[in-house]
Amino acid sequence: MSEGDSMEEEFLPDKIESKWQQRWNEEEIFIADINSDKEKFYCLEMYPYPSGKMHMGHVRNYSIGDAVARYRRACGYNVIYPMGFDSFGMPAENAAIAEGGHPREITNRNIALIKEDFSIMGFSHDWGRELMSHDHNYFRWNQWFFLKFLEKGLAYRTFANVNWCDDCNTVLANEQVHNGRCWRCSREVEQKDMDQWFLRITNYAQELLDCLDDIDFPSHVKALQRDWLGRSEGALIKFPVDGDEGLVIETFTTRPDTIFGVTFVTLAPENPLCESLVAGHENESKWRELRKQATMLSDMDRGMLKEKKGVFLGRYAINPLNGEKIPIFAGNFVIASYGTGSVMAVPAHDQRDCEFAFEHDLPIRRVLIENEDDDLEAEIERAFEGYGTMVNSSREGFDGLFGDDAKRAVIDALENENSGNGMIQWKVRDWLISRQRYWGTPIPIIHCDECGLVPVPEEDLPVLLPDDVTFTGEGNPLESSPTFSDVSCPTCGNDAKRETDTMDTFVDSSWYFMRFTDANNDNECFSNDAADYWMNVDFYCGGIEHAQMHLVYARFWTKALRDLGLHKEDEPFKELLCQGMVNAQAPYCKPCNVTHPTLERGNPCPLCSGELDERSAKMSKSLGNTVSPISMVEQFGADTVRLFILFAAQPTAGMDWSDTAVEACNRQMRSIWNLARDMLSWGDDTSTVDSWLATQFQVRKTEWISAMEGVHLRAAVMLSHYEVYSDLIWYQRRGGQNGTLVRTLLLDWAQMLHPATPHIAEELWAAAGGDGLIAARALNFNDEEIGETNILARELFVHSFIDQARQMKELAERHIDGEATSVTIQCAEAWKGELVRTGIELLENDFPMKGAMGEIMSRPFAQDEEIRRLVPGAWKRIMKQLYRWSPAERSVLKANLDEIGILRDTADFIGTELGVMEVNIYLAGDGEDVGGKAKFAYPSEPGIAYL
């Protein structure tokens, strides 16, 4: 083996880290190219919004991704691991309004700053593929896609009632409204009627739902997406209005089997039908009042309403299946925007309708029966909402049907008579992508008085953002720019106006992972070949906050581009990992249930003046409990911070920042360094524990690989950074000092250290004489077969013997009233070993243990008169243990170790460990029974007596 570079005396991260980072850069080893000989692996983190500073969330995100990317490279995959910036969006524009300047300059400056922060962590990103949303070479493809969608009818403009945030000065998608408030600024959202651009995501609703079964997303993310898509299956039923030829109320229901129990129909107060129905009736003003109340309330507030208010609209509808006349109401609990904005009411089988019926004294008719002997005429207290057998049907052929059969029969009847049909209703609406803000992708449309909406011709793309704007915070800046707005119509040449809406920034993040596959392509969004080689993303890591919007939009966009023939994948992300939050302690008042800023630490609660507790809370500026990654790296080095991040919690769990734990990780790094340095200076003395170390290390490697394969990063780091270290310490304690052995081992160990802490790994690799850079090579483990397992069993026996003996010593010294100077170890007689092995054998062969005694007594070893007498007592004890032995312990026992030989070989070590001068070892019965301890001797548990 070649002599390696010598190691510094001390672990000095600031000295080694930049050195290796520079080497990685110079040798361009993270630059990925298509290579059809190698299997590809696409590792990706959600690309960040470029604030000017890296925070712990970034560090955690990329420490996870980087470990995966480095491991996959080591496995011989062709890894693509790109990075870029989600750089459009309101923070930069708001900063421009607040401080002056231009969002572009602010964004570029922030990107430069955060990239500098990233660089000290040693992540293995391929910066050759860097992209930024606000780069026109990127967003021009947003515009191009938009035109393609327009051609295919996937994009459209319509006048709609939309969510408006007055602070952000823009409309919002439904998903961007949380509890009736803007997701960004928390201002209450208003409803406005505006012309807006939409994408027809509903076309893909079914596929988005179905494909969830085939992708490896966490179950709660799938649940969230299913909720959001909100599929319900049922029927559309038409109720003609009595006395008004042609006027029909359409209702959607999931329970057509209750059609004969309909006793009224309820419309949302905002339903346009209401006006014509109630016109001229005495309740007209009551309805107007109800509508006014309803429109003033957000959907959220309406959800809070307990009181079911309704107004009879003075007219009747006809049940299409039995011709019955039923009253029409407007009800404040019916949502205008869900389904048809009207409900067929079945008070006997829907609790909400039931309450409304009680309130307004409406008839209740039971048409499903729960139990055979139910009395159908009995008064009900609440609705029976489960499935039941149809009864009381006002037409032939329905009574007796149940569940799906019942539904099917009703739907068939409706379809035959042209009064309804089976139907699937979705909660998801089309994606509203218009935003009335500057810092986003301009929508490539021109408004011409003559020609209407005219798409910008493809050759005129990109539509750039103008510079002649001022950011006042009043209105859409694009409207104030004449160079932007005033254009001539591409079709007729007349004066026309450019569309001033820009696209939701979620458009940018909906396909960036595909652009990464061919990021520097000036002629296409990406080439088919590149996308087909690299897609889809094998491992995607990011925050749970994107479970709905980003992760649904990206799935939709991927499918839409597939249908444009741009690539072949159905799904963008194969496996998703949602990293947990990074928390830190903050003052907390339990009675008030309020977390306070760290400034209040030591003070009484500002609200109740009680004493403040501590509790862990998400790191945030407002609480002031953030920890700066940069200062941590300056203090301890990037490797320590990365080790802490991976070791403090599993990737998906929340983690608490702890200064003492970080310091402990730093100590561990130093320990590894010092041990490695010592190992390099060892001579070549062989010893009996060499084979143990070699075998044990093989086992560690195997365990580590399986942990890494499962992305159990915490378990993997525990093995690579702690267990291997402990093994080496034990080896040393046992007298191991074989330099040749440990230097070979060090080459493998460095490879295990590499994914989490790459800098120290490179350093150890080089010092041990490894060729080139670890980061650049496929895993090259010296993997001999795992040796004889008896080697491990022997050492396990020694270790556990010392643990037992140490415990006994403490007790013994209390008895002999002084320090013990000698220990006498009596190993169990051969027949006890036979007994144990017989027991294990019977157990493993599923022998009925109740009859074990008879079987044992028939064995040769039990034929001796004296032994025969002792067997039942010993068996009683062994029986108890039998089930409790671990496979490892069983293997020790089955190995039928020469306990006396092993202990005699180890006698010096035992003496030192136990702190006694004299160690006597013999078979129980062969020498004096010191202290009467022979009776405690069992296989792997010798009798121990101190003097």
Place this chain on the structure above:
RNA sequence: GCAGGGGUACCCGAGUGGUCAAAGGGGCUGGGUUUAGGUCCCAGUGCGUAGUGCUUCGCAGGUUCAAAUCCUGUUCCCUGCACCA
């Protein structure tokens, strides 16, 4: 109300039938090393005990030779959806 995830020792946290009095880390205690502090190494950290015992994994039951782990009920916490027809 519905859905999903949780409650493990001083703290964090592993743990899906026997490998469990329960990994690992932090903290704390003791010992060694050191001029000292730090580092480093070793040990201890439910109770008991010259060894096979007792009690404990939110609470209460149950299944089993055996339960932190499986079942039932209950309580508390988190997350999402919510008058969705």
